[in-house]
Amino acid sequence: MEMSMPPPQIYVEKTLAIIKPDIADKEEEIQDIILRSGFTIVQRRKLHLSPEHCSNFYVEQYGKMFFPNLTAYMSSGPLVAMILARHKAISYWKELLGPSNTLVAKETHPDSLRAIYGTDDLRNALHGSNDFAAAEREIRFMFPKVIIEPIPVGQAAKDYLNLYVTPTLLEGLTVLCKEKPADPFIWLADWLLKNNPNKPKLCHNPAAEEP
Numbered sequence: 001m002e003m004s005m006p007p008p009q010i011y012v013e014k015t016l017a018i019i020k021p022d023i024a025d026k027e028e029e030i031q032d033i034i035l036r037s038g039f040t041i042v043q044r045r046k047l048h049l050s051p052e053h054c055s056n057f058y059v060e061q062y063g064k065m066f067f068p069n070l071t072a073y074m075s076s077g078p079l080v081a082m083i084l085a086r087h088k089a090i091s092y093w094k095e096l097l098g099p100s101n102t103l104v105a106k107e108t109h110p111d112s113l114r115a116i117y118g119t120d121d122l123r124n125a126l127h128g129s130n131d132f133a134a135a136e137r138e139i140r141f142m143f144p145k146v147i148i149e150p151i152p153v154g155q156a157a158k159d160y161l162n163l164y165v166t167p168t169l170l171e172g173l174t175v176l177c178k179e180k181p182a183d184p185f186i187w188l189a190d191w192l193l194k195n196n197p198n199k200p201k202l203c204h205n206p207a208a209e210e211p
Contacts, residue, residue: 102125
């Protein structure tokens with residue numbers, strides 16, 4: 001009996017890149033370097049984040065001495081966010097960036113992007129996701145509607161549904177039974193939109209999108 005093998009899945013790794021506000025005017029030449037380095041720019045946005053948005057994006061840095069200066073820097077003007085794709089995109093983009101401290105980059109990696117475009121240990125010109133989990137979170141933050149591969153299947157899909165979908169859906173259905181609306185489908189759809197625990201965190205003054 002022949003074993004049926006699943007079709008091969010082609011997965012191209014993605015990472016988030018940010019051209020920070022102080023060098024946003026260098027976007028064209030930086031994009032040229034990105035493309036010549038074998039990356040594909042999957043999506044691109046130019047936007048001006050509020051300090052609150054920056055605080056949410058850099059939540060893992062909260063409480064550190066440089067955190068107020070970091071959020072002030074990142075909200076000081078428009079930035080360019082891009083989803084980059086290629087084989088081992090995360091590690092290759094980090095290698096292209098160089099050390100996070102520009103002063104160190106200039107000493108040890110003088111050809112890196114941060115050495116070329118950065119100013120100091122805070123204003124290091126560009127951002128790259130640190131690992132896969134960070135890339136997934138950061139891409140969803142900057143591009144809420146994007147689909148991030150690989151899409152879970154099998155047990156992974158069941159685990160995802162049980163953890164992130166089922167609890168909210170059960171709560172909505174419980175409220176639906178109590179409310180007994182005239183159109184339960186429309187009511188449930190509206191309820192899920194309002195009570196989605198995974199929607200992006202937005203402040204009262206949304207990020208200003210640039211053309």
